[in-house]
């Protein structure tokens with residue numbers, strides 16, 4: 001891949017969300033960007049304005065010569081732009097009519113509608129960013145918490161790219177050294193020396209790849225949220241607790257047992273931990289058909305959850321269903337919330353302490369404003385255990401494509417080591433080492449298939 005701008009047609013799209021807003025931005029990129037904009041714009045001569053300036057003026061429909069909107073137009077000349085091409089951004093009044101009319105006028109000129117992610121795709125194809133950085137752009141937009149945003153921003157800044165590039169360079173260096181040893185043997189024991197070199201490097205690179213893979217689990221949580229199921233007997237206060245965590249009344253709360261009939265899913269940020277909260281229908285043996293389906297889903301929610309919040313009502317004795325749930329969640333990472341502690345205690349605490357560890361238990365009252373504070377703190381404490389900030393280089397692999405490639409690279413390095421163990425000829429071992437180098441290169445897009453680009457960028461926002 002070359003770092004030289006390739007010839008592309010000129011593209012345009014609305015880069016801001018559609019709907020009413022203060023300002024909308026229409027972005028144009030490509031050779032004709034300035035010309036296309038000039039045909040609609042009355043104000044300064046855009047050919048003459050300095051790069052990276054914003055200019056006041058009006059958009060005029062060239063056919064009717066009628067004014068369409070009062071605007072500000074940014075001009076950014078290649079190559080120091082987002083796409084490495086000429087970029088013009090028209091800042092018009094927010095609102096669908098003005099924005100769409102201006103886009104239509106632009107498309108009437110020599111520009112076509114951009115595909116989703118095409119601006120960023122060009123930034124990649126023109127060599128401003130690599131593939132993992134392009135993917136980070138979308139992660140940044142989709143980030144739901146400060147932490148996931150930071151991970152994406154670090155990736156956009158090239159932290160992962162640099163690490164991968166260094167690993168690849170290491171591999172390349174050792175392969176070059178092996179070549180030299182084979183072609184110009186200086187020692188009698190050249191084979192021993194060569195295989196030692198290969199082994200050392202394979203072990204070292206594999207260690208780094210494994211380190212990256214180890215961050216993936218936490219990375220996935222940052223992206224998708226920790227799947228947290230709230231379960232318990234009907235009417236114990238599950239939906240009240242969910243609403244507390246959400247800081248809004250999302251789930252319906254009533255004193256009728258069986259109020260929640262279906263599974264409710266919500267994303268929430270609990271002290272920096274992204275949770276995907278799942279409120280379930282109360283579990284008890286039921287003949288009601290609708291509830292029965294809900295109960296099945298609750299059981300499924302438990303089995304797929306990263307964390308189970310089991311809610312018990314402290315104002316009534318333990319029921320058979322409660323005991324079942326305690327048993328059902330025994331193997332899960334769980335927090336047992338003893339709710340309704342504002343009421344007189346009727347639950348048998350001794351029995352409870354026999355089956356629930358102390359650090360799993362929390363008292364709460366979901367009718368009090370701070371009733372679920374302890375739960376929030378416990379979730380954050382359980383999750384962090386101090387290891388997010390400690391990740392020294394702050395690299396976290398969050399992307400399924402990257403994880404897959406890292407696993408394959410690790411396998412290729414295993415083959416290198418296996419080959420060396422079995423005294424396989426060096427040129428065969430070299431093939432596996434080269435394969436690891438290629439797989440790592442796919443993360444950064446040093447090599448790729450066109451279908452991959454289509455598939456990746458089609459998931460982007462329009463105008464990005």
Ligand SMILES: Nc1nc2c(c(=O)[nH]1)N(C=O)[C@@H](CNc1ccc(C(=O)N[C@@H](CCC(=O)O)C(=O)O)cc1)CN2
Nearest residue numbers: 025027052074076079080081082083084089128137464
């Ligand atoms: N109006 C506007 N705001 C925006 C963007 C944009 O494209 N337009 N961005 C789009 O996502 C983000 C900013 N990201 C950007 C990244 C690189 C360059 C860029 O022009 N880089 C050049 C020149 C840098 C410089 O002047 O020093 C380069 O790297 O060569 C611009 C925006 C967020 N805000």
Ligand SMILES: Nc1nc2c(ncn2[C@@H]2O[C@H](COP(=O)(O)OP(=O)(O)OP(=O)(O)O)[C@@H](O)[C@H]2O)c(=O)[nH]1
Nearest residue numbers: 234235236237238239240258259260282340365366
């Ligand atoms: N006194 C007291 N009442 C509570 C507490 N938490 C919830 N409640 C009340 O208990 C009733 C049931 O609360 P919900 O949150 O709907 O219970 P649920 O577990 O979601 O119930 P289902 O959806 O039917 O399974 C409501 O009347 C709540 O106001 C609490 O800590 N103390």
Ligand SMILES: [Mg+2]
Nearest residue numbers: 238239259260
């Ligand atoms: Mg409920």
